Amino acid sequence: MRIFLLSIFFIFFVSRVFSQQFFHYNTGTLYEGFENPAVQTFTPDSSRQYAFNLFLPNVYGSFHITGNAQPSLRSRAFDGRYENSNLLIGQGAINRLRENANIYFIMYKAFIGINNNAELGFSVQSREEGRGFLTDESVALFNGPGAFANNTYDNIFNNDLQYQSYHQISFSFREKASKQFAYGIKLSGLLGIQYQKLTVNQSQIEFDRPMDRAFVSMAGTYLIDYTPGKFTLHDNLPTFRNPGASITLGTTYRTRDNFNLQANLKDLGFIRWSNRSTTYKFNAADVIEGLSTENREDNVFGANHRIIHSGANQGSFVTATNARAELSANKSYWLGYEKKFRYSPTIIVSKELFYNGLTVAMINPVTYKNLTLSATTSYDQYKILSAGGQMLIKSPNAEFFIGSEKLIQSGRLLLAANGNSTEINRNSFYTGADIFLGFSLKFGAVIEHPMNASDVPLNAKRTFFDRLWSRLFNHGD
Numbered sequence: 331m332r333i334f335l336l337s338i339f340f341i342f343f344v345s346r347v348f349s350q351q352f353f354h355y356n357t358g359t360l361y362e363g364f365e366n367p368a369v370q371t372f373t374p375d376s377s378r379q380y381a382f383n384l385f386l387p388n389v390y391g392s393f394h395i396t397g398n399a400q401p402s403l404r405s406r407a408f409d410g411r412y413e414n415s416n417l418l419i420g421q422g423a424i425n426r427l428r429e430n431a432n433i434y435f436i437m438y439k440a441f442i443g444i445n446n447n448a449e450l451g452f453s454v455q456s457r458e459e460g461r462g463f464l465t466d467e468s469v470a471l472f473n474g475p476g477a478f479a480n481n482t483y484d485n486i487f488n489n490d491l492q493y494q495s496y497h498q499i500s501f502s503f504r505e506k507a508s509k510q511f512a513y514g515i516k517l518s519g520l521l522g523i524q525y526q527k528l529t530v531n532q533s534q535i536e537f538d539r540p541m542d543r544a545f546v547s548m549a550g551t552y553l554i555d556y557t558p559g560k561f562t563l564h565d566n567l568p569t570f571r572n573p574g575a576s577i578t579l580g581t582t583y584r585t586r587d588n589f590n591l592q593a594n595l596k597d598l599g600f601i602r603w604s605n606r607s608t609t610y611k612f613n614a615a616d617v618i619e620g621l622s623t624e625n626r627e628d629n630v631f632g633a634n635h636r637i638i639h640s641g642a643n644q645g646s647f648v649t650a651t652n653a654r655a656e657l658s659a660n661k662s663y664w665l666g667y668e669k670k671f672r673y674s675p676t677i678i679v680s681k682e683l684f685y686n687g688l689t690v691a692m693i694n695p696v697t698y699k700n701l702t703l704s705a706t707t708s709y710d711q712y713k714i715l716s717a718g719g720q721m722l723i724k725s726p727n728a729e730f731f732i733g734s735e736k737l738i739q740s741g742r743l744l745l746a747a748n749g750n751s752t753e754i755n756r757n758s759f760y761t762g763a764d765i766f767l768g769f770s771l772k773f774g775a776v777i778e779h780p781m782n783a784s785d786v787p788l789n790a791k792r793t794f795f796d797r798l799w800s801r802l803f804n805h806g807d
Contacts, residue, residue: 351390351432352691352735353706353720353766355676356590356660359729360437360770361388364453366594367502367514368580371449372441372777376726379774381439386769388434392735394762396712397425399469404746404754404761412473416757417466419477420486424463426712427491428762431458437770441777443505447512451502456523456566459652461685462491471630474622475537475544487533487548494649496601497521497568498576514580522572522601523565525555525649528638542622547615552638553647556606574601576651590660598653598683605646614640653683665696672697686711700725706735714760727772736764 354362356369360381363371371381395403398416405413417423432455439451467486470477497520504514530550537544555572557565576599583591616633620626658678665671678691691708702722709715720733734740739762746753 351392351430351766352678352680352693352708353390353704353718353731353733355592355658355678355693356674356695357702357722357724357731359722359724359731359768360439361434361731361768363439363449363504364434364437364451364455364500364502364516365578365596366580366592367451367504367516367578368512368582368592368594369514370447370504370506370512370582371439371451372447372772373726374444374447374777374779377441377777378727378772379441379777381437381770381772383434383437383768383770385436388437388768388770390432390766391430392762392764393427393429394714394736394739394760395425395427396714396760397464398423398466398757399425399464400761401755401757402469402473404743404756406472408746408749408754409751413755414470414473414477417470417477419467419470419479420483421466423466425466425469426463428461429458431456433457434768439502444777444779446505446507448505449503451500451504451516453498453500453502455498455500456495457498458493458495460491460493461687462489462493464489464491471535471618472627474626475539478535478537481537481539482535484534485532486535487546488530490529492525492527494525494601494651495523496572496574496651497523504580510584512582516578516580518576518578518599520574520576520599520601520651521568521570522555522574522603524557524561525553525572525601525603525607527551527553527649537621542620544618544621545615546618546633546637548634548637549613550611550638552610552612554608554610555603556608571604572601574651575599576653588661592656592658592660594654594656596654596656597651599651600648601651602648603646606644607646609643609645609647610639611641611643612638650684652685654680654687655683656680670698695720695722704733706733708735716762716764718764720766728770730769732765732767734764734766736762740764 354365358370360371362369398418401413401416405411434453434455436454439449442448442450465486468489498518500516500518502514502516506512530548532549535544535546576597578596580594614637616636618629618633620629656678658676660674660676662672662674665673674695676693680689689708689710693704693706695702695704700723704720706718716736718733718735718737720731722731742753743761743763
């Protein structure tokens with residue numbers, strides 16, 4: 331299974347690719363306060379002064395795979411065989427791989443100014459991001475030569491995959507500049523964990539069926555960060571070997587007709603990978619022996635591993651984080667005569683800045699007292715429609731949420747993992763799974779306006795940003 335998991339993402343590494351996350355929009359949770367830094371986390375006269383996750387991780391994880399190889403991957407992973415009947419050989423068919431993980435280990439915010447609703451925060455999180463595609467033939471080869479009718483093929487292994495993971499240590503600040511407008515900023519130091527990028531520009535394979543072998547050649551580039559020895563769990567610990575930085579900017583504006591508008595520039599940054607990292611510019615050939623034997627997966631792995639690890643050049647390189655620009659609009663409506671239910675739909679448009687990723691999402695939450703149930707749908711440029719839901723329990727001083735943005739696909743994958751043959755062999759539009767889970771509490775003194783205070787109120791002195799805003803626009807709060 332270890333060899334399969336490596337090879338199934340074209341042998342070289344586990345390819346993880348970026349996937350959107352929208353569930354937190356307009357929830358007012360501590361999680362959203364760090365993802366969308368202009369959003370208000372505290373409610374004066376109700377909330378307590380400090381918010382903290384008590385070191386309990388707030389987790390988001392998602393992945394999906396599109397293309398003909400889905401039954402092949404599921405059958406090999408869950409049933410120990412290859413269902414390759416959907417694969418198209420020699421026709422340029424590709425499979426897109428996407429996954430994203432975002433884990434907050436520490437989230438802490440303090441309410442520091444009643445006059446301008448100022449908040450100061452600190453967070454520690456780990457992230458993964460990337461993108462890629464894999465050809466049908468790259469999967470078929472692991473099951474031997476049977477799927478290949480011809481003896482020679484050109485450019486059927488031209489894959490493009492990349493993966494990046496890093497720790498992120500951040501400080502955030504948020505305040506209201508006026509009754510309608512608020513802004514926030516999140517400044518982060520990045521500590522790179524792992525980076526790999528493979529691009530195959532040319533490839534060829536020639537089968538020697540009588541000898542049960544194949545001659546394979548490839549040309550392209552392979553970048554990998556430096557790891558002292560074999561990569562282990564210890565290498566996930568923070569180091570300053572691969573430093574970087576990023577910034578997130580956010581604004582919120584409430585219109586006269588009570589629309590809440592958000593604009594966010596997220597995770598614009600870079601990582602400089604150690605000068606002991608390696609760039610392989612390979613143009614080499616090798617032989618895959620025993621293509622019909624039980625060791626064929628190991629043999630395919632070995633030949634391709636030797637090819638891409640040729641033409642080495644050691645030196646540092648710089649990579650960008652997956653920055654995004656997002657716009658959203660939200661408005662709340664009370665339902666029923668007694669107005670016990672609140673409906674607050676949000677529409678979001680998200681565009682990746684350095685890639686062609688574009689996603690439109692719609693969130694439909696209904697709130698009754700402290701309980702919110704949401705239905706979420708999203709649609710991207712690859713015509714992938716995702717649907718899910720969220721349960722949020724939120725009081726002024728505690729919050730818990732759980733859900734999935736790919737609810738149906740997550741259930742189907744769980745059935746496949748439990749051996750359901752229908753789900754294993756299903757030729758669906760995409761295979762995927764998604765989950766998010768979080769918790770936080772507020773503690774300390776209750777935030778009170780001076781006229782309502784039962785205790786000594788918080789210092790209402792205006793901040794530097796508040797004074798600057800007043801001077802620029804000639805008004806105060």
